[in-house]
Amino acid sequence: xxxxxxxxxxxxxxxxxxxxxxxxxxxxxxxxxxxxxxxxxxxxxxxxxxxxxxxxxxxxxxxxxxxxxxxxxxxxxxxxxxxxxxxxxxxxxxxxxxxxxxxxxxxxxxxxxxxxxxxxxxxxxxxxxxxxxxxxxxxxxxxxxxxxxxxxxxxxxxxxxxxxxxxxxxxxxxxxxxxxxxxxxxxxxxxxxxxxxxxxxxxxxxxxxxxxxxxxxxxxxxxxxxxxxxxxxxxxxxxxxxxxxxxxxxxxxxxxxxxxxxxxxxxxxxxxxxxxxxxxxxxxxxxxxxxxxxxxxxxxxxxxxxxxxxxxxxxxxxxxxxxxxxxxxxxxxxxxxxxx
Amino acid sequence: xxxxxxxxxxxxxxxxxxxxxxxxxxxxxxxxxxxxxxxxxxxxxxxxxxxxxxxxxxxxxxxxxxxxxxxxxxxxxxxxxxxxxxxxxxxxxxxxxxxxxxxxxxxxxxxxxxxxxxxxxxxxxxxxxxxxxxxxxxxxxxxxxxxxxxxxxxxxxxxxxxxxxxxxxxxxxxxxxxxxxxxxxxxxxxxxxxxxxxxxxxxxxxxxxxxxxxxxxxxxxxxxxxxxxxxxxxxxxxxxxxxxxxxxxxxxxxxxxxxxxxxxxxxxxxxxxxxxxxxxxxxxxxxxxxxxxxxxxxxxxxxxxxxxxxxxxxxxxxxxxxxxxxxxxxxxxxxxxxxx
Numbered sequence: 001x002x003x004x005x006x007x008x009x010x011x012x013x014x015x016x017x018x019x020x021x022x023x024x025x026x027x028x029x030x031x032x033x034x035x036x037x038x039x040x041x042x043x044x045x046x047x048x049x050x051x052x053x054x055x056x057x058x059x060x061x062x063x064x065x066x067x068x069x070x071x072x073x074x075x076x077x078x079x080x081x082x083x084x085x086x087x088x089x090x091x092x093x094x095x096x097x098x099x100x101x102x103x104x105x106x107x108x109x110x111x112x113x114x115x116x117x118x119x120x121x122x123x124x125x126x127x128x129x130x131x132x133x134x135x136x137x138x139x140x141x142x143x144x145x146x147x148x149x150x151x152x153x154x155x156x157x158x159x160x161x162x163x164x165x166x167x168x169x170x171x172x173x174x175x176x177x178x179x180x181x182x183x184x185x186x187x188x189x190x191x192x193x194x195x196x197x198x199x200x201x202x203x204x205x206x207x208x209x210x211x212x213x214x215x216x217x218x219x220x221x222x223x224x225x226x227x228x229x230x231x232x233x234x235x236x237x238x239x240x241x242x243x244x245x246x247x248x249x250x251x252x253x254x255x256x257x258x259x260x261x262x263x264x265x266x267x268x269x270x271x272x273x274x275x276x277x278x279x280x281x282x283x284x285x286x287x288x289x290x291x292x293x294x295x296x297x298x299x300x301x302x303x304x305x306x307x308x309x310x311x312x313x314x315x316x317x318x319x320x321x322x323x324x325x326x327x328x329x330x331x332x333x334x335x336x337x338x339x340x
Numbered sequence: 341x342x343x344x345x346x347x348x349x350x351x352x353x354x355x356x357x358x359x360x361x362x363x364x365x366x367x368x369x370x371x372x373x374x375x376x377x378x379x380x381x382x383x384x385x386x387x388x389x390x391x392x393x394x395x396x397x398x399x400x401x402x403x404x405x406x407x408x409x410x411x412x413x414x415x416x417x418x419x420x421x422x423x424x425x426x427x428x429x430x431x432x433x434x435x436x437x438x439x440x441x442x443x444x445x446x447x448x449x450x451x452x453x454x455x456x457x458x459x460x461x462x463x464x465x466x467x468x469x470x471x472x473x474x475x476x477x478x479x480x481x482x483x484x485x486x487x488x489x490x491x492x493x494x495x496x497x498x499x500x501x502x503x504x505x506x507x508x509x510x511x512x513x514x515x516x517x518x519x520x521x522x523x524x525x526x527x528x529x530x531x532x533x534x535x536x537x538x539x540x541x542x543x544x545x546x547x548x549x550x551x552x553x554x555x556x557x558x559x560x561x562x563x564x565x566x567x568x569x570x571x572x573x574x575x576x577x578x579x580x581x582x583x584x585x586x587x588x589x590x591x592x593x594x595x596x597x598x599x600x601x602x603x604x605x606x607x608x609x610x611x612x613x614x615x616x617x618x619x620x621x622x623x624x625x626x627x628x629x630x631x632x633x634x635x636x637x638x639x640x641x642x643x644x645x646x647x648x649x650x651x652x653x654x655x656x657x658x659x660x661x662x663x664x665x666x667x668x669x670x671x672x673x674x675x676x677x678x679x680x
Binding site: 002009011012013014016017018019020042043044105106107108109118121122132180181182183184185186187190192258259276277278279280283314315316317318320321 | 342446448618660
């Protein structure tokens with residue numbers, strides 16, 4: 001059965017486009033407390049996996065050994081916009097572990113934040129792997145390899161101990177013994193698992209009391225770092241940052257390519273995973289905003305409310321339609337999950 | 341019932357994202373010869389409507405009065421990339437009708453062709469309404485108003501005679517008496533109709549023998565102009581241009597925002613309309629390429645074959661998945677419609 005329509009885009013009096021998808025919400029006890037659509041088919045969380053991919057960085061002791069703080073940990077979990085606040089910190093971190101941009105396996109791509117990208121064009125500067133939105137994650141991988149004193153070359157391969165440590169952490173948190181994998185945009189492996197299973201893993205990060213002490217401590221530090229630095233996790237004006245700020249420290253959010261979104265709610269011990277079938281970021285952003293609103297977390301921030309219900313503008317700035325949560329999502333009863 | 345999956349995107353061994361949609365193919369006699377999904381729900385063709393929006397320009401005699409050739413007619417049907425080949429021709433055309441960019445109701449937006457956009461950034465030049473991808477269509481509207489010697493101001497409003505002429509032509513070609521409308525990105529009205537009805541209208545442009553002589557002549561000129569100038573209808577490296585060139589003059593193609601594609605096949609007297617439910621251009625491009633291939637029109641051009649089956653690359657340029665037509669589309673029996 002096809003997944004339900006979660007988000008719709010109108011123009012005039014008609015619905016012009018729709019985004020279908022699935023949502024899983026779990027608690028830290030491993031219970032699936034909400035499901036909409038197919039939450040059992042394995043799917044890649046893409047960059048929404050980053051908080052888990054960063055666990056070995058902290059658990060291994062590498063973060064402490066290199067004196068990393070919340071800013072670096074936020075960057076390890078980031079899909080950043082390549083702004084100076086990101087690139088200068090990643091460059092300094094690379095230097096601290098005795099590496100350079102040439103050790104990064106991720107390729108270069110245009111910087112996402114327009115003013116910075118335009119400035120680079122004017123200056124004739126090409127992007128480097130440090131500008132790659134995943135450069136913090138990769139620097140985290142390199143840090144673990146350095147700390148373990150093993151080869152950094154090949155750290156992005158599936159069979160490298162760093163990636164195997166990521167897979168082990170994900171298996172243990174999610175309860176999934178089988179993790180099909182593919183190569184992510186940044187060259188690192190990405191592991192597929194059902195939305196329900198990833199929601200369970202995220203819930204354990206939200207409330208890590210049942211985890212072994214080193215992992216619980218790592219989870220707490222990473223979630224705290226994400227919540228403390230929304231713009232380092234994403235960038236200026238990005239949905240992740242706007243929504244995290246609107247939640248006032250009550251939730252950590254992480255977008256993933258192809259319409260994924262992950263959310264960690266410490267106060268309620270909830271993990272949320274959603275995927276838009278067609279891969280549209282606009283659909284995932286409005287869907288997660290609707291869930292946050294239903295959970296009483298979103299607040300009144302104007303920019304966040306405009307992700308929840310976004311005006312569709314023409315090139316003269318006139319409103320000609322809107323993007324909004326569809327009935328299958330708004331009427332799904334998510335309100336009942338609010339923390340008591 | 342939801343529309344079928346037309347296109348799928350893989351990563352590793354898994355299907356990561358899918359695009360659902362509907363397809364209608366009609367012949368010039370008004371017969372729906374192929375339908376997949378819901379082809380009866382009214383939907384905006386967006387820029388795929390442009391060949392119809394350009395009919396009054398020719399039928400009214402305005403094109404002849406202003407000495408417009410195939411290049412201007414191709415631009416009237418275009419969603420262009422704002423390259424110099426487009427903007428210099430639109431600017432000269434505006435001058436020929438005694439108008440300037442200030443008469444254009446469409447707003448400015450960044451130029452789509454990266455090398456030109458980067459050059460504009462380096463030179464500190466802002467885009468004007470002439471760079472708007474719809475500036476040819478708008479200059480066509482202005483030309484009709486000039487030719488009729490009526491007010492050009494407000495030409496983009498639904499009740500202006502130019503827009504009413506567009507609506508009349510669309511009603512007559514499609515057989516739809518009711519045309520709900522919304523405001524397009526460029527500020528002009530866009531008229532919604534079922535895919536089946538728009539396919540019928542396109543088929544009449546493909547084989548206009550049953551139309552009144554002035555409209556038949558206008559249809560032939562516009563289709564010929566589009567086929568003669570694929571890059572003026574779109575831009576360097578754009579799917580419309582690549583696919584039209586690959587068809588070797590046997591089909592006219594026009595993309596529309598939110599996942600629409602229109603195709604006119606004169607040799608077979610066919611009109612094709614498709615819409616991807618979620619609005620993704622990548623889905624519409626692969627779906628129309630698959631249809632063209634099934635109809636024996638696509639040929640062996642490498643760039644066109646890579647729209648039909650597109651590699652998904654990571655930031656190091658390695659193939660990590662593919663975008664391809666899904667079984668509901670490849671097994672639909674479109675081959676049987678090939679011109680005998």
